[in-house]
Structure formats: C-alpha cells, structure tokens
Amino acid sequence: MIVPRFVLGGRGYTAPSDQLVVAGVGVGGKGESDIAAFAKTGKARIGYLCDVDTRRAAKSVQAFPQAKYYKDWREMLDKEGKNIDAVSVSTPDHNHAVVTLAAMQLGKHVYVQKPLTHDLHEARALTEAAKRYKVVTQMGNQGASNDGVRQLQEWYDAKIIGDVHTVYCWTDRPVWPQGIAWPTAKASTPAELDWDLWLGTAPYREYVDKLVPFNWRGWWDYGTGALGDMGCHLLEAPFRVLNLQYASAVQASVGSVYVDEFKRGYFPESCPPSSHVTLTFPKTNKTNGEVTVHWMDGGIQPERPDELGPNEVFGDGGNGILFVGKKGKMMASTYSADPRLLPTSRTQEVKVKQTLARVPGGANGHYGQWVEACLAGYGNKQVSSPFELAGPLTEALLMANLAIRGYDLQRPNVNGQGMTYPGRGVELLWDNNQMKVTNLDEVNRFVKREYRTGWHLG
Numbered sequence: 506m507i508v509p510r511f512v513l514g515g516r517g518y519t520a521p522s523d524q525l526v527v528a529g530v531g532v533g534g535k536g537e538s539d540i541a542a543f544a545k546t547g548k549a550r551i552g553y554l555c556d557v558d559t560r561r562a563a564k565s566v567q568a569f570p571q572a573k574y575y576k577d578w579r580e581m582l583d584k585e586g587k588n589i590d591a592v593s594v595s596t597p598d599h600n601h602a603v604v605t606l607a608a609m610q611l612g613k614h615v616y617v618q619k620p621l622t623h624d625l626h627e628a629r630a631l632t633e634a635a636k637r638y639k640v641v642t643q644m645g646n647q648g649a650s651n652d653g654v655r656q657l658q659e660w661y662d663a664k665i666i667g668d669v670h671t672v673y674c675w676t677d678r679p680v681w682p683q684g685i686a687w688p689t690a691k692a693s694t695p696a697e698l699d700w701d702l703w704l705g706t707a708p709y710r711e712y713v714d715k716l717v718p719f720n721w722r723g724w725w726d727y728g729t730g731a732l733g734d735m736g737c738h739l740l741e742a743p744f745r746v747l748n749l750q751y752a753s754a755v756q757a758s759v760g761s762v763y764v765d766e767f768k769r770g771y772f773p774e775s776c777p778p779s780s781h782v783t784l785t786f787p788k789t790n791k792t793n794g795e796v797t798v799h800w801m802d803g804g805i806q807p808e809r810p811d812e813l814g815p816n817e818v819f820g821d822g823g824n825g826i827l828f829v830g831k832k833g834k835m836m837a838s839t840y841s842a843d844p845r846l847l848p849t850s851r852t853q854e855v856k857v858k859q860t861l862a863r864v865p866g867g868a869n870g871h872y873g874q875w876v877e878a879c880l881a882g883y884g885n886k887q888v889s890s891p892f893e894l895a896g897p898l899t900e901a902l903l904m905a906n907l908a909i910r911g912y913d914l915q916r917p918n919v920n921g922q923g924m925t926y927p928g929r930g931v932e933l934l935w936d937n938n939q940m941k942v943t944n945l946d947e948v949n950r951f952v953k954r955e956y957r958t959g960w961h962l963g
Contacts, residue, residue: 525614525879526590528553530578530604533561534718535618536595539645540565542872543593543616549876553589555581557702560695561718576699578604586611591879594618595645599727600705602627603956606963609634614641614879616872619737620729621892621899626953628903629940630962632896639883643875644895646737648840649745650864650871656844657828658746660835661791663857665846667832668793669747674739675801677823678731683723684762684770684778688713706956723776729906730776731802735824735839736902741890742826742841743798744898747791752798752901754785756932757908760803773913779803782905800905810834812847840868864889908933911948 525548529540532554543549551569555578556562566574575581582589591614594604602622605615609631621644622628635642648654660666692714694700700712707726722728743749760779764770782800789796799807807827809819812834819825821838828835834847845852864870871889878886911928918925933942941949956962 523548523880525549525876526552526588527593528555528581528585528589528591528613529565529593529595530555530581531595531597531618532556532565533558533563534595535645536593537565537568539593539595539616539618539872541568542869543876544569546873546876548873548880549591553581553585557699558695558717559697577702579607582607582611586613589613591615591641596705597703597721597727598623598729598733599707602631603706603960603962605631606634609638609640609642610963612638612640614875614883616643616645616875617895618645619895619899620644620733620902621737621895622903623727623729623733624952624954625900625903625907625940627962628896628899632892635892635896641875641878641883641888642892642895643871643878643888644737644890644892644899645871646741646890646895646898647868647871648738648842649741649889649894650866650874651841651868652863653837653841653844654742654745655861655863657742657835657837657841659857659860660844660846660855661746661828661830662860665833665855665857666828666830666835669796669828669830670792670794671797671799671829672743672747673799673801673807673825673827673829674736674743675799675806675820675825676731676735676739677804678735678802679723679776679778681720681723683730683776684760684772685723685775686770686772687724687774690714704957706954706960708957725774725776725910728776729903730909731780732782732800732902732905732909735802736800736905737895737898738840739824739826740798740800740898740902742837743796743828744894744901746828747786747796748789749786749796749798749901750789750897751937752784752786752904752935753795753937754932754934755782755904755908757782757905757912758929759909759912760805771913771915773910773915777803777909777913779805780905780909781805782908784901784905786901798901800902810836810847813849817849842868904933904935907942907948907951910951911942911945914945914947916947 592608595618694712759777824839915924
C-alpha cells in the first residue's frame with residue numbers, strides 16, 4: 506500500500522511539488538543569508554547555486570549539499586532553466602541587470618538585491634520587463650516590509666504633519682575606501698575566483714587585492730557608492746508615503762580628499778568620500794506641490810530639528826529619515842524602523858486608525874512574502890518592493906549618482922590652459938521620457954554604460 510508522504514510526515518509537511526525551486530546567483534555574503542531566509546520558510550527549496558568564487562560560496566554549498574553548483578549563471582540557466590521556478594540575484598551591482606533580465610525572459614520570478622541596477626537605463630528596462638513577462642519581482646530592501654513605513658504612511662494619510670514639502674535622508678556610509686586612486690600594486694588572482702566572470706559587464710582590468718568581496722562598492726565600474734548601499738533602505742519611505750515617482754531635477758556637491766598638503770585629489774573612477782544631493786520631485790496625488798529630497802552621506806547630517814531634545818538621538822545616530830510637513834515633522838531610522846513624531850512625546854499621544862496590513866515578520870518577512878507570492882502566481886499576492894516601485898526608486902538614487910559623477914566632469918578651458926568643471930554649481934534637468942539630462946550632455950554617458958564585448962542586456 507502506497508501512503509502519501511504528507512501522511513507520514515504529519516502536519517507542516519510541504520510536498521516538493523508545492524515548493525518554490527530557487528536558484529541563487531551570488532551565494533556568498535548577503536546572497537548566503539537571502540537563500541537561507543527563503544529556505545527557512547519551508548516553502549522554498551534551494552535547488553541551484555551559482556557563484557564565481559568558491560571561497561565565498563562555501564557556506565551555502567555546505568548548507569545546501571543537494572543543490573547543483575555552477576560558476577557561470579548563463580550555463581546554469583541554459584541547462585537548468587526548465588527546473589527552476591525563481592532566481593535570487595546577489596552579485597555586485599554591475600551584473601544585477603543582465604542576470605535578472607535573462608531570468609525574467611525565461612519566465613522566472615526574481616528577487617534582486619539592492620540597488621536594483623547599476624545604471625538608469627537598466628532600471629527602466631527591468632521595470633518595463635516586469636510588466637511584459639508577468640513574473641513576481643522583489644528588490645531586497647527589506648525595510649519595505651517593516652511596520653515602520655506603514656506607520657509613517659498612516660500618520661501622513663491622517664494629515665498629522667500636514668503636507669510634506671521636504672525630506673532628508675542621511676547615512677554614515679561609506680565604510681569602504683572611496684575617493685582614492687586605482688591601486689597600482691599587482692596581485693595574483695585567487696585560484697578559487699573566476700575573475701573574468703566576476704568582471705562580467707565591466708571593462709577588463711587586472712585583478713587587484715581587496716577589491717573582492719566588499720571594496721568594489723567604491724568604484725563606479727562595479728558599485729554605486731553609499732547611495733547604492735543605503736539609498737534603497739532610506740529613500741523607500743518617502744517614495745511609499747508620498748507616492749514619488751521620477752525626479753525632474755538634481756544637483757550635488759561632494760567632498761574631496763587631499764593628496765598632499767596643498768592639492769586636492771581628482772579620482773573620477775572612484776565614488777567620493779561624501780556628498781550632498783538635492784532631488785526635486787513633481788507634485789503627486791499625495792502632495793500639494795513639488796517635494797525636495799535631500800540625500801547626505803559620508804557622515805553629513807541635516808540640522809537637528811528644533812522639536813528634538815538635545816540628548817535625543819537623531820534618526821539612529823548614523824542614518825535616518827526626516828519628513829518636514831507644514832504642520833509637523835516625523836522621522837525614522839534605517840529600514841524605516843522606530844518611526845517617531847516630533848516632538849517624540851507625540852508618538853504615544855497621537856492615535857490613528859491602522860489602515861494598512863502589516864507583513865508577517867516585518868523586515869524578516871520580506872523573503873517569505875516573495876516566496877508566497879511566487880507560489881500564488883503573478884498578480885495574486887502583493888509584495889512590498891515590486892519593480893514597479895523599486896525601479897523608479899532605484900532611478901532616483903542613480904539620478905543622484907548622475908549629479909555626483911557630473912560634479913567631477915572635466916572640460917578643457919577654451920584657451921587650452923587648465924580645466925573647468927561644467928557640472929559644478931548647476932542643476933541638472935531631467936527629461937524622463939527621453940531619459941536624458943537636457944542641459945549638460947556630458948553626463949548622459951552615465952545613463953547607459955557600454956558593456957564589455959560579449960555581454961548584453963536581454
């Protein structure tokens with residue numbers, strides 16, 4: 506007599522046919538914790554692992570010994586595509602888009618670490634692809650599933666602080682080297698690392714020590730700086746609460762380093778050590794006019810609100826979000842955690858009706874939410890950070906990077922003596938339909954970078 510396994514297994518057993526088969530691309534570091542979180546739901550099976558570095562992948566290989574391992578994600582999708590339901594992407598930023606779009610074109614649901622993409626063009630392409638291929642999408646900014654952002658939204662919808670016209674977001678990142686020259690010391694490529702595959706879409710360079718696994722974030726060829734690391738966590742709340750979409754203008758100022766006592770360094774290949782960017786967003790259905798969003802990194806912070814006590818922590822100390830409305834202010838920490846009205850005594854005094862459903866598990870529930878939505882099928886369950894929200898959000902932080910990169914653009918003087926910096930002291934105007942800056946054409950080359958020969962999007 507044949508007895509179904511669920512009878513033998515008892516309650517809580519999930520049949521293999523009811524599990525989401527997930528392939529992880531980039532399974533060290535954050536990718537390792539991502540796939541572990543999917544598996545922890547009991548409704549996802551990690552069937553395939555892909556990483557260019559066997560050292561970084563070792564813990565995931567040990568945790569999922571039945572998963573088949575590949576170094577090249579293209580080979581994995583070619584050979585195993587029919588066996589895969591969904592793909593988790595946690596590579597360095599410069600390879601996010603090519604892996605993600607390839608998976609979507611095969612009809613696979615996708616979970617992509619923040620930032621969604623490296624370039625503005627890529628972000629728009631993935632936003633449109635999500636609608637075209639009708640797959641479940643989620644960006645890995647887990648704060649989007651936190652209770653905090655929903656509390657902020659309920660306060661705002663209840664008009665507790667009035668119409669918001671200004672928002673400040675700040676971070677103490679970077680915590681990796683930025684504003685430096687490309688290393689000149691030669692280093693041997695580790696035997697476990699396929700350097701050519703790691704480079705992927707980026708221009709070819711010889712391997713340099715300590716770039717992998719973390720310090721790539723500070724180089725424009727691979728990373729997106731502090732904005733790419735923390736922007737999706739901090740800007741998500743203003744986007745959701747105010748229904749922001751695409752910025753219309755952006756301006757920036759950046760910090761610099763000194764190479765000696767009298768000379769500032771000029772290192773355009775590297776993200777700057779600090780920056781302050783101002784983004785202008787058009788009026789939305791939840792604001793009475795334009796919204797100005799200030800981004801600050803490298804330890805720069807906005808002026809403390811008068812309503813905040815002298816010994817009260819601003820944000821969470823190193824990071825934070827501040828909404829300035831016509832009737833009051835509210836703030837939160839990283840991942841929209843610990844939302845507070847100002848003065849903070851109002852947080853417990855003001856009561857508003859809960860109108861928004863919470864995600865079970867909050868930020869940690871971000872993973873299970875995606876798994877459940879994938880199993881339910883496209884359009885049947887909500888996720889917190891689908892590409893329709895994550896795409897425009899990513900475009901905003903990449904527009905901020907556009908202004909940062911424009912700040913360091915050099916142009917020879919008309920007399921041939923010295924250089925000028927045409928991106929400094931100007932506001933870049935953005936044509937959203939054409940996806941181009943209309944008043945400084947030199948920065949448009951950063952909207953869509955040229956991939957290395959042999960690599961393409963789609």
